[in-house]
Amino acid sequence: MGERKRIGILTSGGDCAGLNAVIRAVVYRATGTYGWEVLGIRQATQGLMNRPPQFIPLEIEKVDPLLTAGGTILGTTNKGDPFAFPMPDGTLCDRSEEIIAGYHQLGLEAMIGIGGDGSMAILRRLAQQGDLNLVAIPKTIDNDVGVTEHSIGFDTAVNIATEALDRLHFTAASHSRVIILEVMGRDAGHIAISSGIAGGADVILIPEIPYTIDSVCRKIQQRQEQGKNYSLMIVSEAVRTETGESVVSTNRLGQCRYGGIGQYLADEICSRSGAETRVTVLGHIQRGGTPSPLERLIAAAFGVAAVDLIAEEKYDQMVTWQKRQVVSVPITEAIAQYRAVDSNGTLVKTARGLGICLGD
Numbered sequence: 001m002g003e004r005k006r007i008g009i010l011t012s013g014g015d016c017a018g019l020n021a022v023i024r025a026v027v028y029r030a031t032g033t034y035g036w037e038v039l040g041i042r043q044a045t046q047g048l049m050n051r052p053p054q055f056i057p058l059e060i061e062k063v064d065p066l067l068t069a070g071g072t073i074l075g076t077t078n079k080g081d082p083f084a085f086p087m088p089d090g091t092l093c094d095r096s097e098e099i100i101a102g103y104h105q106l107g108l109e110a111m112i113g114i115g116g117d118g119s120m121a122i123l124r125r126l127a128q129q130g131d132l133n134l135v136a137i138p139k140t141i142d143n144d145v146g147v148t149e150h151s152i153g154f155d156t157a158v159n160i161a162t163e164a165l166d167r168l169h170f171t172a173a174s175h176s177r178v179i180i181l182e183v184m185g186r187d188a189g190h191i192a193i194s195s196g197i198a199g200g201a202d203v204i205l206i207p208e209i210p211y212t213i214d215s216v217c218r219k220i221q222q223r224q225e226q227g228k229n230y231s232l233m234i235v236s237e238a239v240r241t242e243t244g245e246s247v248v249s250t251n252r253l254g255q256c257r258y259g260g261i262g263q264y265l266a267d268e269i270c271s272r273s274g275a276e277t278r279v280t281v282l283g284h285i286q287r288g289g290t291p292s293p294l295e296r297l298i299a300a301a302f303g304v305a306a307v308d309l310i311a312e313e314k315y316d317q318m319v320t321w322q323k324r325q326v327v328s329v330p331i332t333e334a335i336a337q338y339r340a341v342d343s344n345g346t347l348v349k350t351a352r353g354l355g356i357c358l359g360d
């Protein structure tokens, strides 16, 4: 047993399946093995900005039922950069010192931050500025954090998108339709390529590979000539129109989000090939629900490894998954490398090898 430390844990950025499983693993390791105290910080860094700082004391009894629970019991946000925090009067204010003061007020000796590359860059900047001991755990259904093969949330999102394709298959075949499934992933096509292969899609469009509608229509026609009266297509939300415009919508607060590429493709394919098309936008369903077994496994491994890094006083590190091992790397290294789909990598080659049309 080491000295009795008090550590914090927070979740930042969009939620996903597996976050609670990480929290559970951290509490098991920190309290069970090392006898430390764990405070769960509410609503990402906002919990440290509030006065008094907002937290939940975490014990094994509290986190025990969390293995299969979706979301995050701590709450999270993907808004409100503390270095340019939106104030009620419309101005932006640097509130980083309040967060740093919150950390010290709680008497934390270290903090585990679970987030994507954007959250990690913010947390690291806070840690550097305020001398906070930070260990990071990568999380994002987009799976675009550099260096790690898996981020928390990705595997479950792939499972959900694959199941959606499985279901759409039958209705597409019954009605002789082209059904397009639009999935998330921000600027990376990891969810689309993985679930597209796993779910037997005929066409997979990802932002990393330019496409033409004609190529997609040729594939649909080829299938018809082979007696296959339907086609299943999966498209990543950041795929652009054929002429290169991104398809986004902006709400009344001026926030811009991807969405609508599926409908654009459906209209174009229908008018050029005459095929009857339908669109399903999977949306936030990809972030919810019970984490997959692989997700829980990685969550457990990341949680234990992050606590062990604190025990060794190895800070400014992120845990990563590489070849079924947890390896820690400097946070700067992880956020410096964006991980897009490798257009010459195994998954793209596999898709091509199966005769799946990638639109090019």
Ligand code: F6P
Residues within 6 Å of the ligand: 014, 078, 140, 141, 142, 184, 185, 186, 237, 257, 258, 287
């Ligand atoms: O980064 C995760 C993600 O789910 C993206 O795939 C998606 O574009 C975005 O977040 C949606 O964000 P929000 O929850 O703000 O709508």
